[in-house]
Amino acid sequence: MSELALPQNISPAVAEQLKPHWTRHIGAAATALILVVLLGISYYPAEVNNWTLLYTDAGNMAEFIEDFLHPNFVDLEDIILKMIETIQIALWGTVLSIIFGIPAGLLCSNNIAPTWIVQPMRRLMDACRAINELVFAILFVAAVGLGPFAGVMALFVHNLGIIAKLFSEAVEAIDPRPVEGIAATGASRLQQIIFGVIPQVLPLWTSFSLYRFETLVRSATVLGIVGAGGIGFIFYESFRSFQYDRASAVIIVVVISVSIIDIISSQLRKRLI
Template identity: 50%
Template sequence: MTDAAPVASAIPKPPARSAGSWALDVLVWGGIAALLLYSIEAVDLANLPQLVTNSDRIQTFAADLLRPDFSDWRLFVAKMWETVQIALWGTFLAVFLGVPLGLAAARNIAPIWVVTPVRWVMNLLRSVPDLVMGLLFVVAVGLGPLAGVLAITLNTAGVLAKLFSEAVESIDKGPVEGVRATGALPLHEIMWGVIPQVAPLWTSFALYRFESNSRSATVLGLIGAGGIGQVLFERMNSFDFNGVSAVVIIVIVAVTLIDMLSQAMRKRLL
């Protein structure tokens, strides 16, 4: 028998970064720090000490908020339920708009002459705030929840279309090529090669936007687009901070329940 030679285990050197990589990091993070310092005056951070100097006002306001008035709880709950329905219909319609837009905006399945204009439309829908769209639809269809539904639909459609297209662009090409090898049409490739891969992500995106829209629908009520926001605006204008506190509590409870329901649906569907 021969003695086995000891195996020398060399300690690997730590990964080294090039000078160019370090310079890029310094440039990026230094630029962010410089931008933050430059923006101090623009965002009025110098008035931050007023949180302490105006403590009497804050204490009075907080004292009213800590004594919620639920005498009109039936009205609050009814309006909150209306807000949830606005968010539900807005998200539902947005998904039907977002699916074809997302497929048409995916560079790996649509030609560039289709992708480019569709992405312009998506950018337009995402860029216009919900409140602006809500004001336009209030003028078009009048005060009420329909204006809120339409505003949420268009804005959410732009957001979901972008998320849907990015999910499509990250799919595995294997299943699509396998469907194509059978002689299937392009529509069949999408149905059997693309949709099964992106359906879980699409479902997650839609549920998340429903949660977000439940809060957005509350804000849309401030411009007369229906829901609990209109009641909140009226209570704030009348300096009924006890009523404001009750409305806020109901909104928090409703959003929490929606979040719990959304998580349960994710576990069930994904």
């Protein structure tokens, strides 16, 4: 007996539910098989076979951990000052990426800009996201010298690609009716964006920005390793000179600072959404 024809206007979600169960099981099994094959192929290249070192070198690890259990807070004031500098680097990187991310996000949105603008802008933002902020930090240290400014620029460029993507996805998900109503009054395209688009996406944009700030604070803690300012330099110098007690103090300050920022940011984001 032939299968009954489905209505042409049926939604993809409903059509998926109407498929025979065995077809969905085959798809899930094929996906699982591909994942297992990929894991098997990458087992030796990723050196996962060295997991035995976790217990064969347990003695060395125990000595290493023991040194970290006795943090040295003699230089606490310097550590805190560098942590504040790290937060300032993250703050400026976030603000700059938001300022430039708003127009970039709009130009990456299919319902705002034409395709000949959207596609090049998206590829440019893809490039910003693809390169890690630590790589950008190395490039900016070579370009502008050592110091926090290189860190700010590294976080700004990398985060710009992420912010633009998040902002554009929010814009593409808006209700078009308010924009159409404003357009019917004879408003210009800019006025449609200001009064029809921005009010709808502003809560999400703010939430995304807060989330990215707390993420950049974590990212900024390692920029000092390559000379781009912040607390990472103290940690790197302590670790390289085998001052594990001092490195432990740095880690504690970083964890406490990041945790406080995460808690505050999470509470603010809950109120916005």
